[in-house]
Amino acid sequence: MTVHETRTRHGDSKRGDASDGAVLAESVGGRLSRVDGPAKITGAAKYAVEQQLDGLSHAVLVESTIAAGRVRSIDTAAAESAPGVLLVLTPDNVLRLNTATDWLGTPPPDAPYCPLARDITFSGQHVAAVVAERFEQAVAAAALVKVSYDETPAIVDLDDPKAGDGIPIDTMTKEWGDAQAAFASAPVRICAAYNTPREYQTPMEPHGLIAQWQGDRLTVWEPSQWLDGMARTYAEWFGVPFENVRLVSPYIGGGFGSKAFAYGYSAVAAIAAKMLGRPVKLAVTRPQTFTAYGGRAATRQTVALGADAEGRIQSIVHRGVNETSVDGMWVEPLGSVTSIMYATPNFSSRQNVVRVNTVVPGALRAPGENPSAFGIESAIDELAYEAGIDPLEIRLRNYAEQDPEAKKPWSTRQLREAFAAGAEAFGWSKRNPQPRSMRDGNQLIGWGVAAGTYPVRRAYGEAMVRILADGSVEVESSSIDMGQGTYTILAQTAAEVVGVPAENVVVKLGDSRYPRAGVTGGSRLAGVMTGAVHKAASAALDQLVGLAISDPNSPFHALQANTLVVANGHIRSPRGDGPEVSIAELLGSVGREQIEAMGDTMPANSTADDRYKNYTTIATALSHTEGDYSRHSWCAHFIEVRVDEDFGTVRVSRVVSALDSGRLYNPKLAESQWKGGIIMGIGQALLEEGIVDRRHGRIVNNNLADYLIATNADIPDIEVISVGIPDLHSSVLGGKGVGELGIVGVAPAIANAVFHATGKRVRDLPITLEKLI
């Protein structure tokens, strides 16, 4: 047995931080600042496409200018004779790859994969690529590639008359009771349609990669939310062993769901590198980030709520549609919040997907929950007004005491506490429910509330922990840090377990040579990796203490103790009798260079194949309703808006959010992630929309001047309050998901506040000024 000192210090903790009380900054639960911060601020952190390699050449993509049809011919003559050009890739000469296993683990069809298209299914599809000695030469030559097309009519969006009703997705159907009948007979009813547009991840670091082959070994420097999943894709594409592919991604400038996969342009760069026998860099331009991979699908929902006269919901009838591409399938689960937020005896949710000529949509912060919450959390606000009940009160009146869908108890659900803490800090009790009842000069003021949730996605992880000769600790994992704080919380975890200062822990991430890790997505990484590091570090500590007790050369050998205390990098007996030596001194005296322990949280009987599957697909992920409990994070947003009554401009002036992410491994970083989600939600509510030219099926605002995201000036002070308690059903250390939760419910809270300010209900995001003047 090993005894740990519990070190406490007062003054660092924040009000409402129910999970941890006051702890040292460097312990788990402490407010340690980002350990990777200085490298990023000073520019020392080197991102993927900043690598300097000898012989580096540059690839530039040529994209389709039509949305549907076929490439008739590609004239490459001018490009091939342009200065510096090394290679012009077209569907005719590009290396054929194998189709790779998808992220769900579905075995691929035995068909070749070609990342350059002859059959065009969306505008912006990769058609050709030019590789040249210099980037500028590649850009100039790419403009000389002449592509001619046979164009066919495109289905441009969900509103296209050719789009039809789409394909029913049976797995999205959820039914209990008789929802239609209960709705029909309910005394209070609302039914409304809620729409969200195409939205984009817009990470600060655009996508791109450098690919280098050495024989049959491939090294790829590429920002990645999933090194092992992407390494598997490359390996299968090129038919080389998984171990032959090395992904390197120590720093990532934001991903928001968009950096978990190797995409078509990744294949193009790796093919070019193989064909040329030299490293190739391909930097995706900002406009190309709107079509090289998918953003959030446009969605349509209809929500019908039937309630009794006291506002108790009797029925929820929900119908959803999201767009997908012509040849790919993306289901944005629109009923995910609808089915669990409120107790109802009767429920029906169904969903279709509609094929349109777009790139296949993808994950964007809280896929599913985000648009789902916009529907149900707007609808319940409408029900509150229809029933004449306060919007917060109606939520409490319909509080789900257990998971209404899974019929299982919640592992933890501090949503009632979130409503209470948020309402108190916001001053909700002073709200006059009447729309247009508050103003300041030309500004109409409105207060809105909405709840949010995100499931706890769980998986298994592994990590290596080493105690080095100098007494420092090293943690290795192929998991990643895209700004959320993995480096920091893993340092805290190892420091606490081993008993060394966090500054003596070096965390190495973002290299697929390290112990493997699953996807950083679905808010699962912190829970998975703190568990793995905790286990590996505990094993290392056991080895250290074991050596100290049993090695004949140890100063503790004569003590005949059965345990020792390791704290602040020093070892001593629990009672303080006998010697106290540093870890370095102990390792020196027993003649050990290092102690090394691998830890994983896989089931004990896992095979090598199980492990490979766990780290390279999501097939082994544990359902959030597995076993006896339903596990979710929860939050409540209270938001004040100011709407200029003449101009229709909406500005968010106050946000108070209370959130339940269980135990927080580092409250400072969790608060930053929550706030980041809320900021993104403000942009989603008021600004973000991919605008399609319906004649060409093309996104026309494909840059950050025209696709608006929130600036600092759009963001008020945001108060976040943690109401979580440790949830050991959700993770080893008691945390639940953090990263996606914050955005869920922000858009409906703003829409509800806009209604309170103006009396106008906006059900189509974003809430732009022309919808209010």
Add this chain to the structure above:
Amino acid sequence: MRDFSYLRANSIDAARQAAALPGAMLLAGGTTLIDLAKCGVTEPETVVDITHLRGLDTIAVDDRGAMIGALARMSSVADHADIKSRFPAVSEALWQAASAQLRNMATFGGNLMQRTRCPYFRDPANFPACNKRSPGSGCSAIGGVTRGHAVLGTSEACIATYPGDLATALVAFDAIVHLGDRQVAVDDFFLLPGATPDREHAIGPGEVITAISIPASAAARRSTYLKVRDRQSYEFAAASAAVGIEFEADGRTIRDLRVALGGVATRPWRARAVEDALKGKVLEPDAVRRASLLAIEGAADHGANHYKIELAPRVVARAILKVGETA
């Protein structure tokens, strides 16, 4: 972006000679040039660097007015104490434009040459038809995504909005563009698209903007720039107004009024009808709102930009009332 020759001008005369070369473009702040080169709109053969020319960045303000060198940075002019006190609308237009980083690079003269944000103009690979870029090729914007497009001063050839803030303030206060010896009123410097939207400015080959002067006026001293936009910063105007008022001795009757609109027209748009309707009248909210409707006389929308017709008079009225109410 394709390769080009770089030529560093050692004098204004050298700059003029070089600028007269075919395919030559001047480099001042570079914020528009680099941007448009990246999207393939601008393909200069020669870039003539004038950033090192001396004496072109001075800001001189006296009782007659302001003389601002073409190479003065937008941020320097915005923060200049005399500009702030005597031409508040100019300072306000500047600091609400672009971002801090761009304002620190972009020049006062170069700002006048800023080009439209029309997404069709900016994407030659996907939208070959653009009369502004390729005369006679057609207009891709008409019938397309038009939310940001102009409702005033449009033609069948072009509906692209002039995006700038500064020139809107300058046109309100009768500023003058100095092209060496030749001087052109800012109001004449910007051309309506008509049948030739490729011609945007009354400037010939080999001409270089050396300075911009703004005559002093009581209306300029009591002025504001009101910018309404989708987001609070780093965003072009949905509609904006530069307004200046001079009252009679009674402090209520309007002696002089200047009104110009931004974000709604194909060029900086002086609204003289509004000015004329209110000059000699007592400032009164209802009268101001009625007169402000004259700002959009002749406006025509293209669908999604209809809101600008509603919005622009409201912005004008708010700006007039705001300036009028300040003591």
